[in-house]
Amino acid sequence: EEEEEEERRRRERKKQDKAYKERRKLVEEELAPKPEAGSREAKLEKKKQEREYHRKREDSPERFSGDLMGGGDDFKARLAAKKAWQEKKKEDQAEEFRERKAAYDAKEEEKLRAFKEMVESGNFTRL
Known part of the structure; x- marks a missing residue:
């Protein structure tokens, strides 16, 4: 009955x-x-209403209360996460560069070996 009464009042x-x-x-x-x-x-x-709304939000003390009271932990966490992501990206790029350089060096070494072999065997003509 109490629930019915509450429902009726609502x-x-x-x-x-x-x-x-x-x-x-x-x-x-x-x-x-x-x-x-x-x-x-x-x-x-x-x-006009939109301007007033945005002006109220700009002047609102709640907007800056976290900064005034030292509540910037979320910002610091995001900043740290961004820095970690940038470091990881930088390291990944460096690793990719090292791999490409190693492949290039191996290729270059193979060309040099083939050239030395050709010179030693005398199988080339002078221009």
């Missing part, structure tokens, strides 16, 4: 809230009618 509150919102909307429209959707005035009003 539905009643919801109904009252809806009625209040409808009355409020009617009063607002009578006092300050909104411009038609898509009209120039509506677009200007929307831009």
Whole structure:
């Protein structure tokens, strides 16, 4: 029974809230009618509201409270992770370079060996 009573009260509150919102909307429209959707005035009003919203966010003390109170741990963690990633990337690139250089050196050594062999055997003509 208690649950039923609570459910009934919740539905009643919801109904009252809806009625209040409808009355409020009617009063607002009578006092300050909104411009038609898509009209120039509506677009200007929307831009004005967006500016006000962003200005409030910029001036909001919550935006910087973590920095003021020394709560930059998340930033430090991200910075450390980025640095670790960069170091790993740098090491991977260096390893790749070493592998390519070793392959190039081996190829070059093979060419030099073949050239020396050709010189020793005398199988070449002078230009």
